[in-house]
Amino acid sequence: MDSPHILSIAQLSKHFGGIHALNGIDLHIAPGEILGLIGPNGAGKTALINTITGFYQADSGQMDFMGHSLIGRSLHDIGRLGIGRTFQNIRLFKRMSVLENVMVANKSYAAHPLLAFWGFRKRGAAVDEAMQWLHTMHLDHKADASAQSLSYGEARRLEIARALAGYPALLLLDEPAAGMNESETEDLIQDIHTARTQVKAMLLIEHDMGLIRSLSDRVVAMDYGRKIAEGSASAVLEHPEVKRAYLGEDQ
Numbered sequence: 001m002d003s004p005h006i007l008s009i010a011q012l013s014k015h016f017g018g019i020h021a022l023n024g025i026d027l028h029i030a031p032g033e034i035l036g037l038i039g040p041n042g043a044g045k046t047a048l049i050n051t052i053t054g055f056y057q058a059d060s061g062q063m064d065f066m067g068h069s070l071i072g073r074s075l076h077d078i079g080r081l082g083i084g085r086t087f088q089n090i091r092l093f094k095r096m097s098v099l100e101n102v103m104v105a106n107k108s109y110a111a112h113p114l115l116a117f118w119g120f121r122k123r124g125a126a127v128d129e130a131m132q133w134l135h136t137m138h139l140d141h142k143a144d145a146s147a148q149s150l151s152y153g154e155a156r157r158l159e160i161a162r163a164l165a166g167y168p169a170l171l172l173l174d175e176p177a178a179g180m181n182e183s184e185t186e187d188l189i190q191d192i193h194t195a196r197t198q199v200k201a202m203l204l205i206e207h208d209m210g211l212i213r214s215l216s217d218r219v220v221a222m223d224y225g226r227k228i229a230e231g232s233a234s235a236v237l238e239h240p241e242v243k244r245a246y247l248g249e250d251q
């Protein structure tokens with residue numbers, strides 16, 4: 001299917017027993033765009049990322065990414081096609097240094113671990129490259145620190161640096177600001193602006209509506225596995241169904 005979009009999803013469904021984590025989702029991400037994805041807990045946001053990336057296999061529906069169908073593809077294959085992600089629950093190699101965490105994410109370097117022994121020139125180039133990603137996420141001063149020594153905000157930024165090191169065309173961020181204080185979130189907004197220049201498009205899941213407003217070109221809201229609203233951030237946040245979905249959460 002020829003599509004002008006980076007990602008086109010049609011009627012995507014995924015259930016677990018009686019739970020419809022995704023229930024007929026239609027969605028697209030246009031070139032250059034940051035698409036914000038909101039919805040109360042359990043709405044299906046992470047399930048959507050997990051299904052796009054091949055972590056879950058869809059029950060039905062279509063997903064097309066830059067001319068390739070993603071249906072039935074493996075996690076590895078989808079990563080190679082150019083989709084990168086971060087995790088809601090941070091996943092780093094805690095005992096490795098910050099720099100090493102980025103180096104293992106670099107496809108050419110990670111695919112040839114023996115490069116480390118082949119000579120300093122190649123290893124040096126891989127280090128330089130990883131340092132660039134750390135610089136992009138303002139973590140270069142932490143390169144030699146162990147990943148487990150990082151603050152929560154730093155660990156989340158390292159996850160983004162790692163994802164960027166895989167040169168994704170599409171970057172999927174799952175609650176990058178979770179656990180950050182206000183000033184860390186402010187810094188993160190700047191860093192995501194920078195990260196955006198390195199990829200073709202981004203999907204941004206967040207509960208922080210300030211961050212959604214500052215970064216999203218368009219917003220989709222989900223509830224119970226369905227898309228309940230789509231449009232500008234202010235239109236979606238004011239949408240009656242969205243308000244109802246969030247209020248319902250507190251009842």
Ligand SMILES: Nc1ncnc2c1ncn2[C@@H]1O[C@H](COP(=O)(O)OP(=O)(O)OP(=O)(O)O)[C@@H](O)[C@H]1O
Binds near residue numbers: 019020041044047048
């Ligand atoms: N592997 C799984 N096995 C069983 N149920 C699952 C699984 N993954 C997701 N679910 C269910 O699917 C629904 C959607 O979950 P999901 O994690 O996508 O929500 P979410 O929108 O990311 O919520 P949050 O904002 O809390 O992260 C939930 O009811 C969840 O319990």
Ligand SMILES: [Mg+2]
Binds near residue numbers: 045046047088
């Ligand atoms: Mg989630």
